[in-house]
Amino acid sequence: MLQVQVMREQPNRVLEGLAKRHFKEADVLVQQVIELDKIRRETQQSADDLRANSNTNSKKIGELMKTGKIEDANQLKSQLATDKELLKKKEEGLADVEKQLQHLLYKIPNVPHTHVPAGRGAEDNKEVYIHGAIPTLHNGALPHWELIKKYDIIDFDLGVKISGAGFPVYKGKGAKLQRALINFFLNESDKAGYTEIQPPIVINEASGYGTGQLPDKEGQMYFINEDGLYLIPTAEVPITNLYRDVIVPEENLPIKNAGYTPCFRREAGSWGAHVRGLNRLHQFDKVEIVQVTKPENSYQVLDEMCGHVQGLLEKLQLPYRKLLLCGGDMGFNSAMTYDMEVFSAAQQRWLEVSSVSNFETYQANRLKLRYKNKEGKIQLLHTLNGSALALPRIVAAILENNQTEKGIKIPEVLRPYTGFDWID
RNA sequence: AGAGGAGUGGUAGAGCGGUUUAAUACACCGGUCUUGAAAACCGGAGACCUUCACGGGUCCGGGGGUUCGAAUCCCUCCUCCUCUGCCA
Numbered sequence: 001m002l003q004v005q006v007m008r009e010q011p012n013r014v015l016e017g018l019a020k021r022h023f024k025e026a027d028v029l030v031q032q033v034i035e036l037d038k039i040r041r042e043t044q045q046s047a048d049d050l051r052a053n054s055n056t057n058s059k060k061i062g063e064l065m066k067t068g069k070i071e072d073a074n075q076l077k078s079q080l081a082t083d084k085e086l087l088k089k090k091e092e093g094l095a096d097v098e099k100q101l102q103h104l105l106y107k108i109p110n111v112p113h114t115h116v117p118a119g120r121g122a123e124d125n126k127e128v129y130i131h132g133a134i135p136t137l138h139n140g141a142l143p144h145w146e147l148i149k150k151y152d153i154i155d156f157d158l159g160v161k162i163s164g165a166g167f168p169v170y171k172g173k174g175a176k177l178q179r180a181l182i183n184f185f186l187n188e189s190d191k192a193g194y195t196e197i198q199p200p201i202v203i204n205e206a207s208g209y210g211t212g213q214l215p216d217k218e219g220q221m222y223f224i225n226e227d228g229l230y231l232i233p234t235a236e237v238p239i240t241n242l243y244r245d246v247i248v249p250e251e252n253l254p255i256k257n258a259g260y261t262p263c264f265r266r267e268a269g270s271w272g273a274h275v276r277g278l279n280r281l282h283q284f285d286k287v288e289i290v291q292v293t294k295p296e297n298s299y300q301v302l303d304e305m306c307g308h309v310q311g312l313l314e315k316l317q318l319p320y321r322k323l324l325l326c327g328g329d330m331g332f333n334s335a336m337t338y339d340m341e342v343f344s345a346a347q348q349r350w351l352e353v354s355s356v357s358n359f360e361t362y363q364a365n366r367l368k369l370r371y372k373n374k375e376g377k378i379q380l381l382h383t384l385n386g387s388a389l390a391l392p393r394i395v396a397a398i399l400e401n402n403q404t405e406k407g408i409k410i411p412e413v414l415r416p417y418t419g420f421d422w423i424d
Numbered sequence: 425a426g427a428g429g430a431g432u433g434g435u436a437g438a439g440c441g442g443u444u445u446a447a448u449a450c451a452c453c454g455g456u457c458u459u460g461a462a463a464a465c466c467g468g469a470g471a472c473c474u475u476c477a478c479g480g481g482u483c484c485g486g487g488g489g490u491u492c493g494a495a496u497c498c499c500u501c502c503u504c505c506u507c508u509g510c511c512a
Contacts, residue, residue, distance in 0.1 A: 044474060048481040055481090058493045062442040065492095077492045084492080247471085368472095378471085 001105040001212075001366050003380075004037050017111030020118050020327030029108050036101045043097060047090040054083050106215055110362040112327045113299075113336040119326025125339070126326065131310070132319030135345050135401050143346040144396040145277030147403060148174065151423050154278070154395075166267070166282035173423045177398075177410075178285060180417030181391055182260050185287035185312065189388060192308050194258035194289055199238030201261050202229040207241040210367045212333040222264050231264035235288035236385045243292055244367045247378065253371060254301060255292035258388070260285065278392035279351065285391040291384045292369065295361070298382035299336075302358045305386045306338050309354045312389055315413045318397050319343045321350060335360040342393065346400035351393040356386030399423075 007014050007030050018026035057080050064073040117126050148154035153174025159167040170178050186196060208214035208230055213221060222231035232238060239257050248255065263286050278284075289308065293301045306322065313320045325337040334357040341350035361380040364370070370378050402409040407424025415421055 041474065044481080048474070051482090052480055054492085059442075061492050065442080073492080080492050 001362065002108055002111065003361065003365055004033060004101075004105070007033050008037060014111055017114075018109070020112050020116060021109055021330065022120055022328050023109055026108070029104055033101065033104050033108070036097055036104065040094065040097045040101060043090060043094045047087060047094055050083060050087045050090060054080060054087065057083075109332045110335050110359065112330060112334075113358070113360075115324075116330065116336055117324065117326045118328075120328040121326075122329050124326040125323040125329055127321050128324050128338075129310075129322040130319075131314065131321070132317070132343075134319055134343055137345050137400075137403065138405055140405075141346050141400070141403055143277065144344075144399040147346075147399045147408065148277070151408065153177070153423060156277075164282070166280070168278070168281065173418070173420065176418055176420070177395060177414075177423070178391060180414050181389075181394060182285060182287060183417050184414055185388055186258065186260055188312055188315075189258035189287065189289055189308070192256075194256045197235075197239050197242070197257045197259040199232075199235060199242070199259055199261065201232050201238070201264075202227075203232055203237050203241065204229060207237055207244070210241045210244045211237050211363055212366065213237060216332060219268055220266050222266060232261060233265050234263050234286065234387075235259040235261040236290060239288065239290045240292075240363060240383055240385065241367065243369045243383075246369055248292065248369070248371045248381065250294075250371050250373065253292065253294055253381070254297065255290075257290045258287060259290075260287045262286075263390075278396040281392055287388050289386050289388045292364075293382050293384065294371070295379070295382050298358050298360065298384060301382075301384055302336065302338070302356065305356050305384060305388075306340075309340055309356060309386055309388050313340060313342060313353070316394070316398065316411045318394070318401065320353075331355075331357060333357075333359050333362050335362065340389075342397040344393070344397045344400050346403070347396075351397060353393045353397075354387040354389050356384070358382065358384045 002014065011030055011034065014030055015026055018030075057076055061073050061076050061080075064070075064076065117124065119125065142150065145156075151173070153171055155169045155171055156165075158169040159165075162169070190196060202224065205214065205228060208221070213230075213233060217233075221233055224230070238261075239259050242257070243255065262283055264283050265281075267280060267282060289305060291301050291305065310320070310322065320340055320342045323339045323341065325334075325339060330337050337355055337357040339352050340354040340356070341352050343349075344351050360382050363383045364380040367383075369381050369383065371381055373379050398411065399408055402411065407422040410418050410421050410423070
């Protein structure tokens with residue numbers, strides 16, 4: 001969430017930024033925040049004064065009791081009773097104001113970086129880089145949802161049988177390809193200096209709030225009612241929450257973590273013809289990279305992370321493009337996001353395989369993730385994350401782009417991991 | 425899952441209704457001494473809200489309650505430990 005202080009001191013900067021998102025109620029909400037914050041501070045002040053007074057009087061009662069002045073003590077007691085009632089009212093008011101303020105803050109998305117282009121939707125994203133030749137396929141080339149049947153490597157029907165739609169079963173070389181990709185991605189992140197993390201794949205409510213999945217994406221996560229736990233939609237949630245309520249020693253920065261996890265998304269209401277096969281699933285595998293940096297370094301780190309992701313795509317020899325998302329297409333929490341899309345030759349479309357974002361202090365503010373700078377001042381850190389990479393669409397692109405009449409060729413770099421060169 | 429015990433500052437650990445503004449030790453930072461270091465001695469030190477500042481307030485696992493007053497008593501939740509049971 002945004003820092004109240006920033007809204008108070010630079011409301012115009014905030015409003016201009018939010019306008020880029022086409023976030024409609026921005027001026028009303030920001031105004032309300034500023035007003036509520038003012039009330040909050042005033043209420044806090046008067047409650048504190050009242051409490052300070054009560055504390056002094058309580059001590060006096062103690063002294064009076066000790067010196068045997070029971071009468072005077074009792075008189076003070078009855079006076080305190082009224083003060084206490086007043087204090088209770090003020091405290092309730094304060095709690096109420098704080099709650100309202102919290103709700104308001106949850107409603108306001110991050111302010112986009114000044115370099116983020118204006119725009120409403122995907123069509124306004126800016127292509128900043130494109131790499132690799134679009135392959136030409138042989139006659140009779142198939143989309144991946146046909147290829148997986150032809151070679152019997154991924155089975156959706158079996159998934160339906162044991163779980164439901166969107167839960168594919170990977171078999172034989174299909175399963176091995178998954179394992180190979182995961183290992184390849186993890187080894188590459190290791191080489192790039194990321195510490196590997198194996199987090200839990202269920203998280204509690206506080207973690208959901210920490211990274212911003214709650215409250216607004218409540219319905220997108222699977223929820224285990226009996227234990228009050230959510231299945232993670234991405235490893236970003238447990239890994240970033242590792243640093244919730246932490247003051248990081250400066251010498252530990254930047255923090256670089258990578259983790260492989262399955263990811264679970266309910267994807268309520270987002271099914272249609274364009275999400276066939278592996279394009280959208282309820283459960284999929286992903287390696288995620290997360291960094292926590294000092295504010296002044298975060299955009300350099302964003303570039304570094306994009307570079308890492310692009311390196312992976314280049315090693316896999318997949319044609320891709322890099323998009324700088326426009327204000328209207330960016331995620332709620334992000335200040336700047338680059339999407340990487342690979343070209344899926346049989347579907348003739350670009351598929352998003354990675355999203356790399358700088359959240360600046362938006363998550364850190366919720367998480368209370370800070371460090372102490374050289375002057376001894378406590379400051380919020382910046383958090384960033386990116387997929388490196390999401391498996392299903394990479395698999396779809398490899399299958400489609402690398403198909404030949406005699407089978408599917410495994411990219412060179414993966415062969416040491418798969419142990420086979422062809423799926424045939 | 426059942427029974428019992430416990431959660432206090434970076435760590436260990438006292439306090440069990442009002443001299444706690446949380447003892448003490450270790451660790452930490454600064455200073456004196458020293459060629460430098462160690463030792464010794466002196467001093468400092470957390471987080472949050474609020475204030476231009478002085479200051480005030482909050483924080484003893486979380487939440488609620490009793491009381492003029494709670495680290496201390498009560499309720500509840502969470503976590504850890506021990507024993508029993510179950511189990512990859």
